[in-house]
Amino acid sequence: MSTIVMKFGGTSVADLNIMQNAILKIVEEVKNKKKVIVVVSAMGSTTDHLVRKVKEVSAIYDAREYDAILSTGENISASIMALLLQNEGINSRSWQGWQIPIITTDNHSNARILDISTKNLEKRFTNGMQVAIVAGFQGISNKNRITTLGRGGSDTSAVALAAAICAERCDIYTDVDGIYTTDPRITASAKKLDKISYEEMLELASLGAKVLHTRSVELAMQYKVKVRVLNSFKKGSGTLLCDEEDMMEKKVVSGITFSKNEAKLTLLGVKDKPGVAGIVFDCLSRANINVDMIIQNISDNDLTDVTFSCPTDQVDMAKESLEEGKKNNIIEYRKLDVDRQVSKISIVGIGMRSHSGIAKKMFKTLGDENINIKVISTSEIKISVLLERKYLELAIQSLHEAFELSKV
């Protein structure tokens, strides 16, 4: 009898009625004679509500207490889910992180899973338990305190449990049908992918396609967990995450992802000497700015320009910290240029490794539409560009067509 892990996110457990969709999926797996581990998120907006509660007390807070408070959301949904399954005559119980236990680092609010003991779970399965409902997003540190894994961390709980118990597969139920070539709200020709490699998913997850927690994809890749992304409200085979070798045909480009609200900041007239960039980005990191793309132009008369991008809502903080740095003679520059009207588009595909001409095709497609590229950055399997925000939809549609993504 094999074990499967099923994870239901916040929108899939928003209320008792909605939970019935999950119950149907779970009951089906029990009928298929699977031992089932269900990982749940907190119901609907519970976590946001708890976060606000903490922030009401203090802007700066003890992350250990924050974690203890946030973890209650998943504890409640796990117990509610267990009760609903018991109503269906299924032998089911809830498990909190410390009861399993799921051991994590003590990096509170952003802990990483170190070890999962499956002994207690397996013993209970032997004694008749059919479904274990595990509270996602949480664990305990070696100091016996409750930790949380960061927002979206329930995906990671699910994949880690699947890895620990050598599950047949790990099904992540969401409110979308799977992973798409791009956002279907932007182009109706966006297609659901049947398969995607871990590496591509990693680029997509970290680039803003908020379907899966990045860390869960890393873990899945590391332990070769067969992860499927499915819709909890519909039937369907979803998207399977798998090894590159398991992809029958390696498509050149698998998907297009984007981040709408980006800003481009340029420091003009920066001294071109060793250590300067270090000082600039140290300054920004202290201000907690999520710097994304970084470009440094060629030097002219020992002066250079440094450009970087960050989310629009962090521009003011970034400006302030750079101007502060200038005032205190920590950073020297002539002028700071800010463009708040840009978006980032990335094309991702493992096939890029073996195919040349992808960048050229991307730039030509955008050029043909008269879209100016402001910044470019590349990795092994992705190319990202910044462009004027008003061209975002047009650019995605053109690239989707140029790379024939509707034909997958």
Next chain:
Amino acid sequence: MSTIVMKFGGTSVADLNIMQNAILKIVEEVKNKKKVIVVVSAMGSTTDHLVRKVKEVSAIYDAREYDAILSTGENISASIMALLLQNEGINSRSWQGWQIPIITTDNHSNARILDISTKNLEKRFTNGMQVAIVAGFQGISNKNRITTLGRGGSDTSAVALAAAICAERCDIYTDVDGIYTTDPRITASAKKLDKISYEEMLELASLGAKVLHTRSVELAMQYKVKVRVLNSFKKGSGTLLCDEEDMMEKKVVSGITFSKNEAKLTLLGVKDKPGVAGIVFDCLSRANINVDMIIQNISDNDLTDVTFSCPTDQVDMAKESLEEGKKNNIIEYRKLDVDRQVSKISIVGIGMRSHSGIAKKMFKTLGDENINIKVISTSEIKISVLLERKYLELAIQSLHEAFELSKV
């Protein structure tokens, strides 16, 4: 450096503003160089809200999941309280039942504390912790599952912790000034008692003066814990619970307590033979009726009458179960008389043991007011009567005066 336990109930932690009263009291004790253990209830109506959530899922539910859900209320208030104390610069942390641990029976939803290990708490006090905030009302069973102690159980958590750690005293903060001779809303001459014996408090607690959880008073008596009942919103010395021997002068009557909505049921023409009463009350207990006073009149022609009282809202269930019993030939009786318009009044005092004439004085006082007594029952330190509900206030006021309770 001695340890004290302070317990704050739901109304004392209803929101962040109200919690500030508790914070002031705690900070004061820290300044007095006390090691402080704070026990908290859930904030305001949180527990009621969680109970409703469970009952929405199912009328009959797994008490283990119910306990896991309910315990989250105290977990949140404990962490919030710890954060508030940290804001004041106090080294404080929250403790959930399983972290201490507080070991209980596995009689879920109504568990009893079996053992409290104070090792972890003491270690942390040695390492600089000034205040431990303990989530009340909860523990873990030997099966490692979360249990709760029944409504009002946080009082019991507090007293049990005080006993386990040999605390100097246990202060129970509520929204009243202490224990009164009777309800001040009924007679303005009601006086706060400075001291009350454990035994008297036990009678008062179980008779409807909902200030303290009955089990907490039993524990306090057993382990000689010095318990004080105080108002968290005011200054004041409250009421001290102590041993009978520590009461300077044993008053004959210490207090008058009452239960407004009682009903009197009489089975007329019951066969007077052994085992009949057993069958009647077995029948009622199966229907979960909280039978209180029981009286059986003398026999006449082998037939007798059996009278008992129960809360008004259980009358219909009681009637139904007795009529069902008659239909099925389990119980024989001629007629069932129901009086839904009665109240119960009790006078309580350890002095009754050594004073005679208390009952006579009580009955005469009521007689002088033309109040008819319907049922009488007595214990070593209390006398209870049932009377028409419309006389309740008058009866309390007359008795309060007759026993000179305003002169305490």
